[in-house]
Amino acid sequence: xxxxxxxxxxxxxxxxxxxxxxxxxxxxxxxxxxxxxxxxxxxxxxxxxxxxxxxxxxxxxxxxxxxxxxxxxxxxxxxxxxxxxxxxxxxxxxxxxxxxxxxxxxxxxxxxxxxxxxxxxxxxxxxxxxxxxxxxxxxxxxxxxxxxxxxxxxxxxxxxxxxxxx
Numbered sequence: 001x002x003x004x005x006x007x008x009x010x011x012x013x014x015x016x017x018x019x020x021x022x023x024x025x026x027x028x029x030x031x032x033x034x035x036x037x038x039x040x041x042x043x044x045x046x047x048x049x050x051x052x053x054x055x056x057x058x059x060x061x062x063x064x065x066x067x068x069x070x071x072x073x074x075x076x077x078x079x080x081x082x083x084x085x086x087x088x089x090x091x092x093x094x095x096x097x098x099x100x101x102x103x104x105x106x107x108x109x110x111x112x113x114x115x116x117x118x119x120x121x122x123x124x125x126x127x128x129x130x131x132x133x134x135x136x137x138x139x140x141x142x143x144x145x146x147x148x149x150x151x152x153x154x155x156x157x158x159x160x161x162x163x164x165x166x
Contacts, residue, residue, distance in 0.1 A: 043059055043060075044059070044060040044062075044166075045057055045058065045059055045060060046058055046060050046084060046163050046164070046165055046166075047163065048082070048084065048143065048161050048162070048163040049161065049162040049163065050153050050155065050159075050161060051153075051155075051159045051160065051161075052153050052154065054080075054153050055080065056080055056081065056082045056143075056145060056149075057080060057081055057082075058081070058082040058083055058084040058143065058145075058163075059081075059082070059083045059084070060083075060084055060086060060165065061083055061084065061085045061086065062086045067085050070083060070085070070095075070144065071083050071100060071102070071104065071144055072098065072099040072100060073099055073101065074100075074101060074102060075101055075102070076102060077102055077104065077145070077146045078146065079146050079148075079149055079152070081145075081146065082143055082144055082145040082146070082149075083143070083144045084141055084142070084143045084144075084163070085141065085142040085143075085144075086140075086141060086165060087139075087140055087141070087142075089140065090110060090111055090138035090139060090140045091138050091139070092134050092135065092138060092139075093108070093134065093135070093139055093142055094132040094133065094134045095132065095133045095134070095142055095144070096125065096130045096131065096132040096133070097122060097123065097124050097125040097130055097131070098125050098128075098130045099125075100124035100125060101124055102124065102146075102147070103121050103122060103123045103124065103147035104122055104144045104145060104146065104147050105118065105119065105120050105121065105122070105144070105145050105146070105147055105148070105149050105150040105151075105155075106118070106119040106122055106133055106142060106143070106144055107142070107143040107144075107145070107150065107155065107161075108134075108135035108137070108139035108141070108142050109139055109140065109141040109142070109143060109161060110137070110138070110139055110140060111140045112160065113141065113160055113161050113162070113163065114158050114159065114160045114161075115155060115156070115157055115158060115159050115160075115161070116135050116136075116137040116138075116139055116157065116158075117134075117135030117136060117137060117139070117157070118150055118155065118156075118157065119133050120147070120150055120151065121147045121148065122147070143161070
């Protein structure tokens with residue numbers, strides 16, 4: 001009789017012990033998943049200096065997903081904020097205003113970071129089909145900034161912007 005009770009206690013102990021181990025393993029996995037998603041989801045920013053010395057803090061969009069999302073659904077953009085789209089090669093990169101809520105200035109930059117095209121005060125797309133915008137010269141970067149910033153800072157073709165991507 002005592003022997004049966006000991007077997008039941010051992011089984012009960014093993015069940016509790018294995019549940020604890022499972023919970024610890026699950027907690028550790030959950031912790032590392034959350035930690036890795038925070039790192040993956042971390043936005044990157046770069047400081048861009050205009051010829052007049054004014055600086056813009058721009059969110060960096062490198063992946064296809066980041067570039068497709070762009071500034072969609074943003075309610076506002078300050079004068080010193082923007083987004084820079086980084087491409088692998090100079091090419092004719094098209095930008096559209098789908099799901100945009102604010103007007104912006106769009107600047108296309110060549111690999112030397114010189115402005116090769118400017119679209120000023122581009123309005124949000126109200127209904128499809130949405131217009132797309134591109135430079136007439138191949139570009140490697142596209143910078144989206146608050147509408148009016150290009151005029152306010154007297155940006156013009158072939159002005160060079162300064163920034164270092166990490």
